[in-house]
Amino acid sequence: MTHTKFTRRTLLAGTAGVALAAPMINRAWAQDPVEINMLAWYGHAEPDMVEEFEAENNVKFVPKYYAGGDNMLALIAQSPVGTYDVILSDAEFVQQLNAAGYIEPMDSSLFPFDDFWPEYQNFPGHWTGDQLWSVMVRFGLLGVAYNTDALTRDEAMSYNAYWNDKVAGKVGHFDWHLPSLGQMSLLNGNRSPSPYDIDEAAWKAVQEKTLTLKPQVGGYFDYGGTFASLKNGEMLAMAGIGDWITAVLRKDGAPVDSVIPEEGGIQWTESYSIGKGSTKAELVNKFIQYMLSPRGQVRSIQMAAYPGLSPTKSGWKAIQEANPAEAERSGLIEGAEQSPIKLLSENRVFLRDIPRQQSLEDWNDFWSEYKTA
Amino acid sequence: MRIDGYRYTWRLPLIVWQALFFIGPLMLMVAMSFWLVRNYRMTPDFVFDNWDRMMSRSFFWDAYEVTLVRACVAAVLATLIAFPASYALAFKVSDTVRRWAIFLLVVPFFTSYLVRIYAWQVLLAESGPINAVLGFGGIGPFSMLNSGFGTMVGYMTLVLPLVIILQTTSLAGIDRNLIEAAWNLGASPVRTLFRVIIPAAKVGLIIGAVFAFILSFGDFVSPFYLGGSKPPTLSILIIDTTKSGQQWPLAAVVAIMMIVTLFVVAVAAVGAAYGRRRS
Incomplete structure (x- = not known):
């Protein structure tokens, strides 16, 4: 029978070994997340x-x-x-x-x-x-997203910027009817109670106004397409988006920005x-x-x-x-010109909603009609 | 009546495949077109609301017309662009070169079609390399993206290699004696082409055009990413319909109309390709 003799050296070696192995043991003992x-x-x-x-x-x-x-x-x-x-x-x-x-x-x-x-x-x-x-x-807020080489900030301070000759054929739409039609509704002055709570006459007027934008429109884009078309300059203004896209592009050096226009923004x-x-x-x-x-x-x-x-x-x-x-x-500074709280107090921010007096299908059908017009 | 078990055994995989992956889903889709959506969930039913609604909307017929016309243009363009290349591969090069060329025509399929379309986005952009090169010559810039032209470039990317392969195979199979006989009888090259070569390769040419039509008619990627959905095609309409309110039954109506159209075109094309031979 062999007896192991514990010396100070073996104790130190053992302690060091345990210390070195501790993270592994700890990891092995830890519960799966x-x-x-x-x-x-x-x-x-x-x-x-x-x-x-x-x-x-x-x-x-x-x-x-x-x-x-x-x-x-x-x-x-x-x-x-x-x-x-x-x-x-x-x-x-x-x-x-x-x-x-x-x-x-x-x-x-x-x-x-x-x-x-x-x-x-x-x-x-x-x-x-x-x-x-x-x-x-x-x-976040949706307003007018624009190419800063094509439009000035003042020009972008109204949804009428989409009809500006400088962006003819270069206005894109984020391909979702709620934000774009909400913006058209705001442009038509439907603020109270909401751009989405409008009667049939106002809805008809929104449709007519939207159809007049058609000659300016360069395309309808998904998330990736919106990024690409703004970045490569194919589109110079984009309806239905806001800072959630332009901020990312600006970090990349693209000359784009977005503002909440006078008519108000969609939240x-x-x-x-x-x-x-x-x-x-x-x-x-x-x-x-x-x-x-x-x-x-x-x-x-x-x-x-x-x-x-x-x-x-x-x-x-x-x-x-x-x-x-x-x-x-x-x-995100109190009192800043585009501070969301300031915009809210000025009644210039409206919650994105589903249509209240029409069906979602009615709005979607019009969106398809607009796209094929 | 005696059933030939051996023959039917060999046919069985095809029948099972078609039943499982074509007939079954097709029946489901037809049934779905009569269902309703309640609270974002499809409910089996038998109502004609979806058909009534889609058939009575002008945007459906506008999208149908756009899709049909663009697919026809793509089929004609692909046939015309492919033919000189196919002719050269069939008659003007050695077997080795032809084999290599066909291999190279297959190579684009190694890459995802979507990736190739993204590459075109870069190339066709106003600030892209094509406009940059044209700019050196004082031309442009041209808006090629988000247009019918962009869509057509995408369609050609999708169908052209396949059409060339189909045409080449068909042309290479023509009996050379027929061509030599035409020459010996004094036919000019153009007359030989139109009176001998094209009629002899008719089946391959028509099948190539039909494939170009079918692939373009159902394509979503090019009209969306290169055409900017402007105007939308039926495939885009399907996406729009399902995106808003999860209206899969309405989308099924559009899909069935697409299938019926493709079926009619394919039957007519096969009739045109083989019709005269039978008589």
């Missing part, structure tokens, strides 16, 4: 948005990206209950998610609504009475809900808290796929400290 299934627009589960939260909470987001609210609703309708833990939705679809029973009620006390700008604390459709169903995490809003039947509500709540925190908002404002604006005061403060140039560019 908890998977959180996210249904969202592209970009929301990419590393620039979630890597910090994933590392801190040992979770892994598994995204299913959609393209449009209709597509989102269809994906949920075709999936078993509990498929999605967290659902990112545009504001106009939250009520439909709720009506269809696709989301869980949320505990409002978990979220820092006091930190929200008052305009966003009780966001329409997100509450039924005191019951919270969805938490807004970011928003898009993104909110998180807990998917019906999710067993990970606690983690989802934690994630939403993280996204509303200053560091989460800084990430959201600078999201690589498309930037957004912050609905929280601390988010504004955080971006002003972290990236003053970005805060100035996106108007």
